[in-house]
Amino acid sequence: MKHASELDLPKLLTREHHKIHLIGVAGSGMSGIAALLLELGHEVSGSDKTSTVETDRLRRLGLRFHQNHHADDASDADLIVFSSAIAIDNPILLSARDFGKPAVRRAEVLAAIMRTKRAILIAGMHGKTTTSAMTAHVLREAGLHPSHYVGAEIPILGSNAHWDPLGEYFVAEGDESDGTLRCFQPRHSLILNIEEEHLDFYVDLAAIEKAFAQLIEQTTGTLFYSADDANTARLCAQRKGAISYGFSENADYRGTDIELRDFASVFCVYLRGQQLGEAVLNVPGRHNVQNAIGVIALANELGISFEKIAASLRKFEHARRRFEIKYASDRFLLVDDYAHHPSEIRATLKTARSTRRKRVLAMFQPHRFSRTKALCHKFGDAFDDADRVVVTDVYPASETPIPGISGQTIADEIARHGHRGVSYQPRFEWVHRDIGNMLDAGDLILSMGAGNIHEQLSILAADLVIAEKLKAIVGEEGDVRLYEPLSKHTTLRVGGPAQFWVEPRNENAFAELIRFCRSENLPLFVIGRGSNLLVRDGGIRGVVVHPRGGDFDKIEVDSNEITAGVGAKLKEVAYAGKAAGIGGLEWMEGIPGAVGGGLRMNAGAMGAQTFENVVRVSYLDAEGNPHTKTRDELEVHYRSFPLLENNFAVSAVFRGQPAPAEQIARKLHASQEKRRTSQPIAKSAGCIFKNPQNCPAGQLVEELGLKNSGIGKARVSEVHGNFIVNDGGATAAEMLELIEKIKTVARAQRGIELETEVQIVGEPA
Template sequence: MNLASLTEFLTSGSRRVHLIGVAGSGMSGIAALLLALGHRVSGSDKVDTIEVQRLVKKGLNFHTPHLSGEVNGAELVVYSSAIKAGNVAYDEATQLGIPMVRRADALAAIMNSKKGVVVCGMHGKTTTSSMAAHVLRSCGLKPSHYVGAEIPILGTNARWDSEGEYFVAEGDESDGTLINYHPEHAIVLNIEPEHLDFYKDLAAIDAVYTKLVTQTRGKVIYCGDDEGATRVCASHPGAVSYGHDAKNRYRITDLVVKNFRSHFTTWRGEEKLGDVTLNIPGAHNALNALAAIALATEIGQPFDRIASALETFRGARRRFEIRHESPRNLVVDDYGHHPTEIAATIATARTGDWKRVLVMFQPHRYTRTLALKEEFGRAFGLADHVFVANVYPASEKPIPGVSGQTIVDAVLANGHPSAFHEEDITKIHQLAGARIQDGDIILSLGAGNIHEAGARLVKDLETRDALSTVMGPGTIKLYEPLSRHTTMRVGGPAQFWVEPETEEGFADLVSYCDDHDIPFMVMGRGSNLLVRDGGIPGVVAQLSKGDFARYEVNGVEITAGVGLKLKQLTAVAQNAGIGGFEWMEGIPGNLGGSLRMNAGAMGSQTFEQVVRVRYCDTDGNIFTRTPAEMEVHYRDVPTLRQNYALSATLRGYPASAEDIAAKIAESTQKRKTSQPIAASAGCIFKNPAAIPAGKLVDELGFKNFAVGRARVSEVHGNFIVNDGGATAEEILTLIGEIKAAAARERGIELETEVQIVGVDA
């Protein structure tokens, strides 16, 4: 069908129309228009969406997945640019000889029945077409519209109004279908190299825009500050330029951009039209608003109504969309995926009062990443930290050597101090979140699914803020690497790392997490602990400050908070002339961990000296118990598995400074000669009844045996050391091999003494 016959077909009576790929944002808009025109519309796609379900309520007959039978009886099939031969519905329609048109053909035909306004350009067309539709509606013109995103202020991305004579549409240049439109007016925002997966070069892009401009009957409103738009549009008889430069027909002066708003004065030639306040961010959006002003003014609308409409305008989804706002941080999601868009969005972020800008970016298409890598390298200059995911392919096949690292390399080559690549899109929010400070604005940028990473970050920021309020004094961090806090120097991130400073705050935190089903654990100094590479979901608390670092000496008893290091406790006892604590001197842990597992060394155990323990339960209730009232075993205290120790009183005996010093020296010397100094978690296995674990490991031939960078110590067989860069997976593999050999060759089932926590990567 040609344009005239397709227009006649779609605007004169009810037809049976099927849409292949109806769930896409562009196709769902076509479905909405066809339903409003009274057609019987069916559609299919490989996924369902909220928008599809909204259309189903309006009459869409939807099916997923695509089926060949869905096109039976259709008088017309409309398909998206992503649909090709090989799709079962497409192939069936072809075989049956059903007329088939692309999305842009259908849109051009529908728009052709009204005074069409096509808004096009490489950047800004969704926002500008939305502004134009909103302004014309506010002026009482009842326009129909079609835009490429959800626009809350317009109600939906597509609307048909039979009473209005105008139709504002966002024109997609990515597949060359701009040539299908024969509009009354056109707005051309900018023209530069883009979509080079489709176009050979800039000349090919110019040719498509030139044809659109030639086919425009009325005004061609173009940005006179843009070289490409000027090159293509200036010679049209209806050309109207806009921009900052004084040569333009419509221009802006006195532009002030601050706190994500802008104020400016608008001129038409030498005539001052008036002032405009725009409540969406960015200097680039002031230009977009000027394009809408030029359109509305050229068709005779009063400036005061235009300015009033623009002041009430709110942006499209994923166009500098604020997803989280608190006194501490702001998270913004934006569709920007071209270097020009990225630079503009980051510049906009800088207009607020936030201290630093962090960017999570997902490249879109391998061809764009390769063709514009130098431009990408320059686009992130105003960001403090840049985190780049792997390429979102958008149906493209990978290009060897092209990935997110391509952009990181280009960014670093331009002198940027901080750019990182994360292959796993589900983890990029952790990479960024671990560096967040108060006062940061965080951007998620890209046309793929990077917004999902932003959503994950927002959820955790909201939880972080709630935990902080509950806890009171203390510190809380997102995605803290636990390798920093374990003596083994391995372990993935803690989702929420908290350091409360008061017993009351800690108890409230425990209760809150229990009420909200947030996993919770306490970590001491990180000895006798192996954290898996995926880290620990939920809250990990370290009690090392404030109330938990205090101690008091009373005779031969010492009452101390669980955060006190055992080495410090030994020193306190020595200074007070209290013996019995010397064995603790070389243990790299704190009192809390020692209590929880009844730690011991050199023939002594913690609970041999404990007088009483204060702990809280999961409801935040605090109790004091003696060892006789608790269940205590070798390297295990069941009472403290689900409860959390706060402090304890331990008893020693009077001793001279000389005796204490001698025993400490003896303990230190024995430890140096029998235990490795390399990074380790302490003893890996509990001692079996038949033979010490270290001797068994030696006899099995594992001394100095390694898996990756994890190695059995040559000093003591019950120690596994990290030779630098070992992973938890390597350590667990080594543990598994030792256990299997012990069972196979000696019939001994070794039990781990080290606590193994967390999830796999």
């Protein structure tokens, strides 16, 4: 074949059949080219780093897909097509040059195909995808059989690209990011907006305007432009026969009386002062109304009646990732949007605010280091319509990092402009946790960015489906929270989040939770006061049940017996005994945990243990069925109650003995004093190790010289050697490392295998 510059591309692509290879075929732009070439009858192959839903669809249409990029993938190809995202040292490109095979850019292929029809090009920094899809839809509804090429999946059009041999029009969006607008010579152009963007390619705004000026010059028919955008109007207004649109009074096609109704917009359209009629757009946002007016102008000038245009717009559904609803319920609304430029973010957040939800929570992923650096000052006030913002790190899009530029750059700029609800989360995989834990009924959650931030919203949406079902089980009186930090619920104050944190208020709800988790194959873990518990930094996957309030906090006295729910504090049981003149329970004052934890660990203090006072225990089995067993029926060990390894306590009955009030008070005071003088005040989980034979664990640690030793913010207490304390900001990883250090020293110096008493659960970060 000839060199690329010598090829008659329109003829080669639309009248002949060839073997064509696309480098980077999984991208939204290249996948559209692949679809067009397949429909035109070519034998198409493509390569990319990963396969996607789109490449799977194309394979069903005939694409020969290659994972990664290898020179021999295109050994039999007549033509190589690549995009600007492909590096110059790509092995397929290098091979093509070595063997003299023609290689052309994606835009050159699209422009050549469009040249064989009446081309309509939609151009501008923002809104191209929605507007080009809307244009193609209106022309299709009018029976004009347009071909189209759009930069995203368009459900209402069936695909992002389609060749229709029956029609004379071809609607496409033009990519201005790499200077390839110069390739197009459309019959009609619709220019939406022009501002600073893609400053990794363009020197400044003047260079951008020069590229658009060339497109305007190369448009052979009618130029349509937004009268509301100053830069666009300045470039286009002097063009002979140009038609303006927008909200401005001097626009040829003007939209007025705009009424935003949640996810729809109603507006009137005038042509040079004469009313054409009312239109309804079932896509939210004032900016989309503006785009629709441009489509109305173009379609009407092509001879389509306003009535047909309005009927088509009423049916229109927007593109994927353009204010796309990912989850909706009575309590929450999750929306994903491609917005990544400050202007797009402002428009998207205004649209979100117009839905009149309680709050708007945004997760944002900056796109490209170059854009973040060049436009960081413009991001500052772009998030004013968001109540809370979580910014993660930059999606590089093949760029190399720029020192000092990160998601923190954007977060700092937003905060500098006075926003008090912004935070930075450098770990992308934790963004959904940060947002999810903020949720309150009535919130709209919005993911924004041109990278993969939508993946975090999808995870949140999937978890919300479960969370809503859990909420239905516990009812209004119960509570369900996503990604609740377990550091807030353990006495040690460390630990990652619970995927689902659930607080039932009664036994029936608890039983239903057990049955639900069993049916959904969800792990279930119960936590009480969180003493004697060390949760790893990755948190706990599944449902974490915290029985509290309602039936679980009740304490009832009957003669010498006290019935207490598992959520009641052991200390409260001791003082209930004091009020009723029941002694023998004073030791409970020294235990920081609740009844449930006391039962599970057979907790003890002052030489006493829980089951010395237990009369009977009521519990739910692994299927949610209720049972009650007396003390004689229960197997109990030192710091262990095997029954609760697979069952769940709901209450217990404790028995004491009548005793004088003075005696009870004296013993309670003694318990307080012992705890005060022998245990640290700092945050701890209680005793870390079980006592080995012949030597208390605390004494052993002291004899090993490990008191007050530490790792990070985790430290062995100087008060008691069997306590590890959190000096503030310690991680579970530091705690575990210190525990292993103590065990290693005990093994090496004394031959003693220390066994942890503290329960260690969860996943590493």
